[in-house]
Amino acid sequence: xxxxxxxxxxxxxxxxxxxxxxxxxxxxxxxxxxxxxxxxxxxxxxxxxxxxxxxxxxxxxxxxxxxxxxxxxxxxxxxxxxxxxxxxxxxxxxxxxxxxxxxxxxxxxxxxxxxxxxxxxxxxxxxxxxxxxxxxxxxxxxxxxxxxxxxxxxxxxxxxxxxxxxxxxxxxxxxxxxxxxxxxxxxxxxxxxxxxxxxxxxxxxxxxxxxxxxxxxxxxxxxxxxxxxxxxx
Amino acid sequence: xxxxxxxxxxxxxxxxxxxxxxxxxxxxxxxxxxxxxxxxxxxxxxxxxxxxxxxxxxxxxxxxxxxxxxxxxxxxxxxxxxxxxxxxxxxxxxxxxxxxxxxxxxxxxxxxxxxxxxxxxxxxxxxxxxxxxxxxxxxxxxxxxxxxxxxxxxxxxxxxxxxxxxxxxxxxxxxxxxxxxxxxxxxxxxxxxxxxxxxxxxxxxxxxxxxxxxxxxxxxxxxxxxxxxxxxxxxxxxxxxxxxxxxxxxxxxxxxxxxxxxxxxxxxxxxxxxxxx
Amino acid sequence: xxxxxxxxxxxxxxxxxxxxxxxxxxxxxxxxxxxxxxxxxxxxxxxxxxxxxxxxxxxxxxxxxxxxxxxxxxxxxxxxxxxxxxxxxxxxxxxxxxxxxxxxxxxxxxxxxxxxxxxxxxxxxxxxxxxxxxxxxxxxxxxxxxxxxxxxxxxxxxxxxxxxxxxxxxxxxxxxxxxxxxxxxxxxxxxxxxxxxxxxxxxxxxxxxxxxxxxxxxxxxx
Numbered sequence: 001x002x003x004x005x006x007x008x009x010x011x012x013x014x015x016x017x018x019x020x021x022x023x024x025x026x027x028x029x030x031x032x033x034x035x036x037x038x039x040x041x042x043x044x045x046x047x048x049x050x051x052x053x054x055x056x057x058x059x060x061x062x063x064x065x066x067x068x069x070x071x072x073x074x075x076x077x078x079x080x081x082x083x084x085x086x087x088x089x090x091x092x093x094x095x096x097x098x099x100x101x102x103x104x105x106x107x108x109x110x111x112x113x114x115x116x117x118x119x120x121x122x123x124x125x126x127x128x129x130x131x132x133x134x135x136x137x138x139x140x141x142x143x144x145x146x147x148x149x150x151x152x153x154x155x156x157x158x159x160x161x162x163x164x165x166x167x168x169x170x171x172x173x174x175x176x177x178x179x180x181x182x183x184x185x186x187x188x189x190x191x192x193x194x195x196x197x198x199x200x201x202x203x204x205x206x207x208x209x210x211x212x213x214x215x216x217x218x219x220x221x222x223x224x225x226x227x228x229x230x231x232x233x
Numbered sequence: 234x235x236x237x238x239x240x241x242x243x244x245x246x247x248x249x250x251x252x253x254x255x256x257x258x259x260x261x262x263x264x265x266x267x268x269x270x271x272x273x274x275x276x277x278x279x280x281x282x283x284x285x286x287x288x289x290x291x292x293x294x295x296x297x298x299x300x301x302x303x304x305x306x307x308x309x310x311x312x313x314x315x316x317x318x319x320x321x322x323x324x325x326x327x328x329x330x331x332x333x334x335x336x337x338x339x340x341x342x343x344x345x346x347x348x349x350x351x352x353x354x355x356x357x358x359x360x361x362x363x364x365x366x367x368x369x370x371x372x373x374x375x376x377x378x379x380x381x382x383x384x385x386x387x388x389x390x391x392x393x394x395x396x397x398x399x400x401x402x403x404x405x406x407x408x409x410x411x412x413x414x415x416x417x418x419x420x421x422x423x424x425x426x427x428x429x430x431x432x433x434x435x436x437x438x439x440x441x442x443x444x445x446x447x448x449x450x451x452x453x454x455x456x457x458x459x460x461x462x463x464x465x466x467x468x469x470x471x472x473x474x475x476x477x478x479x480x481x482x483x484x485x486x487x488x489x490x491x492x493x494x495x496x497x498x499x500x501x502x503x504x505x506x507x508x509x510x
Numbered sequence: 511x512x513x514x515x516x517x518x519x520x521x522x523x524x525x526x527x528x529x530x531x532x533x534x535x536x537x538x539x540x541x542x543x544x545x546x547x548x549x550x551x552x553x554x555x556x557x558x559x560x561x562x563x564x565x566x567x568x569x570x571x572x573x574x575x576x577x578x579x580x581x582x583x584x585x586x587x588x589x590x591x592x593x594x595x596x597x598x599x600x601x602x603x604x605x606x607x608x609x610x611x612x613x614x615x616x617x618x619x620x621x622x623x624x625x626x627x628x629x630x631x632x633x634x635x636x637x638x639x640x641x642x643x644x645x646x647x648x649x650x651x652x653x654x655x656x657x658x659x660x661x662x663x664x665x666x667x668x669x670x671x672x673x674x675x676x677x678x679x680x681x682x683x684x685x686x687x688x689x690x691x692x693x694x695x696x697x698x699x700x701x702x703x704x705x706x707x708x709x710x711x712x713x714x715x716x717x718x719x720x721x722x723x724x725x726x727x728x729x730x731x732x
Contacts, residue, residue: 011474013382018470021477040483051596055384055730077598087593089521089584091528104515104597129528142589207481207629208474242527311727365679372676379666389662393676396658399720400680407683407709411690421711 002065004029004153004184005050008084009059012049012168013183019045021208022059025184032218034195035188043188044084046154046205047155050186051081064152077105080151082159086142090131094121094141097130115148116141119170135162140170152176155189160194172198197221246270252452257450260443267436281348286436288341290444294368295338296401298448299331303373304398307391324394326455330448335367348506362408369397369404383463425474445509511603511722518599518607522584523614531580532615540573540619541626548630558631563692566627567685570652573619574681575674577612578656582664591664595729605657605725609718613653621646635673638694640703644691647710651684661728686711 005027012020019043025106027033035043040147048054050063052072053076061068066075081087098116099109116126130138146154159171175185175198189195196202199216246254268286275282306324309315341352342360354360376393377386526532547565551557557563584590594604627633635641659677663669687709694703 013470015380016466016470016473018474021474021481045711051592053592055382056690057382057384061573067364073595073726076596079596081592081596083589083592085589087591087596089525091525092521096524100517100521101593101597104514104594104599106598113573123286123515207479208477209481211481250677311724365682366660368675369679372672373678375672375675376662379668379672386732388727392728393662395724396662396717396720397680399716400683403683403709403713403716408707410705411686481671 001208002029003027003062004064005186006062007049007060010049010056010061011058012045012054012056012171014045014054019051020056023205023209025060025203025210027184028149029184030182031201032175032179032187032199032216034199034202034216035186036190036192036195036202037124037211042208043205044157045208047081047157047186047188048083050153051079051155053081065122070191079153079155080146080149080152082139082142082156083155084157086138088130089152090140091129093127093129094133094137095126097141098145098148102148105149107149111148112144115144118147118174119144136164136167139163140167141187143171143198146178150178150181150183154183154185154187158188158190160189160191163191168194192219246454246457248354250435250450250457253446253453254450257446260439262444264436264440267432269440272432272436275430281345282433284341284345285433286440286472287444287504288338288345289340289437292338293333293364294444294448295331295334296363298445300366300370300401301332302452303327303394307394307398310387310391318383318387321383321391321434322456322459322463323452324391325377326368326452326459328394329455330451332367332370332374332446333451334444335363335370338363339367356411358409358411362404362409365404365408366401369400373397373509384464411426511600511606511697512652514599514603515606515610518604519614521607521610522581525584526611526615532577532619536573536576536580536615537619537622539576540569540623541713543569543572544623544626544630552623559633559697562627562631562633562690563696564685565631565693567648567688569623570616570620570648570688571678571681571685574612574652574656575677577615578660578677579670579673581608581612581657582669583661587665595697597669601726601729602722604729605654605661605721608660609650609653609657609721612657613649616649616653617645620649633696635695636697637700637703640700640707641692641695642704644688644695644707644710647707647714647718648688648691650714651710651717652681654714654721655680655684658717658721658724658728661725683709688715 003026005025007025008024010020010023010025011018024040025033026044036044037043044056044185047063049056049068052063052066052068052075055072056068063075064074064078068075087101088094089100092100094116096111098112101112102109113126114124121137121140121144123136125133125222130141133141139162143159154175160168163171178185185199187195187199192202192204196214196216198218200218202214202216203210204212204214266285268283272283272286274280303324306320306327310317310324311322339360342363346355346360347353373390373393377390379386379389381389544565547561547568548558551561585594624635629636656677659673659680663672663676666672687706689711691703691706692705694700
């Protein structure tokens with residue numbers, strides 16, 4: 001099967017600075033890949049390149065069969081990005097934010113409530129303006145958008161940062177569910193060990209390119225716990 | 234070729250450009266000579282009319298040639314089938330030279346106006362719209378200075394040029410309706426009958442040709458500078474890439490030399506591909 | 511495209527309703543500017559009355575710059591700009607939606623300004639239809655051109671100073687035509703005021719179309 005993400009010698013510039021200086025990477029369907037590395041190594045740019053937001057100035061880059069050098073917008077609808085800063089409007093409530101995102105994607109707004117419920121944002125919380133939620137809650141709301149949209153490729157930028165244990169479990173459940181429905185997941189993290197435990201492969205970035213790849217422990221953990229997971233959100 | 238050899242190759246003006254430059258020089262000199270000495274003074278304006286050999290041609294170059302060319306080049310850059318950095322560089326060079334000619338149009342216009350109308354400035358249709366155009370395209374140059382990836386900058390400036398250019402006829406008509414002190418177009422009249430003739434008409438024609446040649450030469454030179462600048466940018470990028478790579482080596486010395494290629498499909502790591510056009 | 515436009519316009523207006531920035535900041539500045547013009551020109555009624563149409567549209571013009579900057583400040587958090595691009599919304603829809611929201615705000619602004627102007631400068635509108643049509647067309651032109659340039663300068667660090675430099679020369683014909691049209695509606699001959707609609711109409715149409723066509727490539731420069 002064709003890889004979901006295929007990068008060869010990809011160079012990406014932010015302004016004049018080569019954030020990615022020649023990345024070789026491939027991600028298969030249904031795979032969970034974590035990206036680790038120091039600050040400034042290029043993790044965020046890598047994810048944004050895969051989302052079709054940052055142009056690739058040289059090398060090869062194909063995501064979901066779309067050549068990123070030719071037509072980046074074509075990939076955006078099919079990809080879900082959870083950025084550093086969740087893309088929420090502070091003045092709109094959690095529910096309104098999700099409904100907007102869903103309608104923008106051409107989906108019905110009815111998917112908002114169940115998605116929010118899945119991430120534990122219900123009732124009064126759902127009616128609170130995003131500016132009044134905590135960072136962790138905002139992350140959950142942004143995640144619920146991904147849950148509702150169910151894209152083929154999930155790109156999560158440091159999703160674990162600042163989350164408590166319960167939220168982290170929720171995250172790994174959502175990732176498992178996404179993979180089970182055929183999606184692939186890429187996420188970045190500062191914590192190498194956690195990243196390795198939650199992914200099938202852990203890619204280490206340094207100086208804008210891939211420095212190291214090791215296998216992760218996700219499948220093993222799933223098998224040990226019993227397929228389907230048993231964490232309660 | 235070494236960097237200095239490559240630079241020398243670009244800086245040495247291509248043959249056609251040198252020919253144009255020579256022709257421009259000769260024709261401009263001829264225009265000046267004819268305009269100042271050979272042609273007769275006007276019955277009404279006396280010697281002041283000699284500015285007609287310069288001012289309308291400069292205006293024509295600035296308003297129609299330069300900005301028209303930049304709009305066309307911008308369009309061609311944005312259209313996928315003809316996209317190429319050539320159009321972007323051409324548009325930018327054209328605007329820059331156009332701004333210079335625009336300022337000259339205003340200057341010669343004011344010089345002509347002072348003795349004729351008694352004032353340096355008047356809210357005459359042509360002067361006003363020319364002044365507005367100047368600011369419009371100064372905005373383009375300001376945008377161009379914002380540091381960005383060359384292709385991002387090219388796209389942004391192309392859109393800006395088109396949006397500005399679309400305003401040009403609107404400015405033109407609205408200001409003409411507003412005030413008209415400027416004499417009607419001497420050559421480009423609606424009924425196309427020039428109000429000057431004889432040796433004056435020929436000199437005027439020569440003036441148009443001469444200044445068009447000057448424009449072409451200046452754009453050519455400016456284009457070369459743009460190519461050089463892009464080349465410097467590309468070389469700076471390679472240096473940045475090398476530094477970025479080195480950053481990687483320093484951070485993870487163990488992984489740096491050995492871990493390449495593990496788990497990735499097939500391709501071994503190699504130096505970044507040459508960033509060329 | 512229209513559906514997306516409605517969606518974006520609704521979002522922008524809802525945010526405005528909640529944050530009330532245009533209401534409490536842009537509007538007061540516009541009214542204040544009318545007062546400042548009186549300070550600058552002197553309180554003589556006939557001077558102000560003669561200058562009124564121009565001053566009105568000057569105030570609207572500067573408010574357009576403010577409103578446009580605010581429209582793009584809504585997406586100033588990096589997350590939201592990315593979110594809008596990744597959502598797959600038709601860029602032309604984003605353009606129309608944002609421009610529509612700005613136009614709505616400008617419309618409300620003009621009503622208040624008109625009331626203030628009647629009060630402060632002592633002028634009356636004789637030919638209402640001319641004033642309204644001119645306003646309608648001018649507002650569309652201002653909003654569309656403003657949104658276009660807002661997008662051009664959005665996300666650039668120098669945007670606060672760049673946006674006025676870029677957009678004011680473009681909007682100058684609107685200022686000119688709208689002032690002359692309102693002059694006709696307030697005092698002078700209606701026919702001369704009417705003729706200026708022939709500038710306002712094409713301007714609005716042109717920038718509407720240009721925006722729809724060019725907004726896509728523009729968003730790519732973010």
